[in-house]
Amino acid sequence: MTKKAKKNPTAAEAYAERRERIRKAMERIEGRLMDHESRHQIEPERWDLVGDLTHVAELLEGVAGFCLMPDSRLGVSTYRAPVGPGGSRRRVTIPDGE
Numbered sequence: 001m002t003k004k005a006k007k008n009p010t011a012a013e014a015y016a017e018r019r020e021r022i023r024k025a026m027e028r029i030e031g032r033l034m035d036h037e038s039r040h041q042i043e044p045e046r047w048d049l050v051g052d053l054t055h056v057a058e059l060l061e062g063v064a065g066f067c068l069m070p071d072s073r074l075g076v077s078t079y080r081a082p083v084g085p086g087g088s089r090r091r092v093t094i095p096d097g098e
Helices: 011-042 047-068
Strands: 078-082 089-093
């Protein structure tokens, strides 16, 4: 029995896989927040539930902050992209959505 050689993914394939992981994580977060809100509606006096949301908000704000940082690839409007053989580079402009 021969083993198939594992092919290294292209950048496009790796990007798509990671983008899908992020989409699924965001769906899970939304579902968990809905469950959490249901618990809060049953026991609105519970401050520990507020603490949960405070922690989640801080973590998500950190992620959002990373995405918006000028030197982050997710938030940068221009960066040096490899082009052509030998890794020569040119400046590429990316719309930031603002």
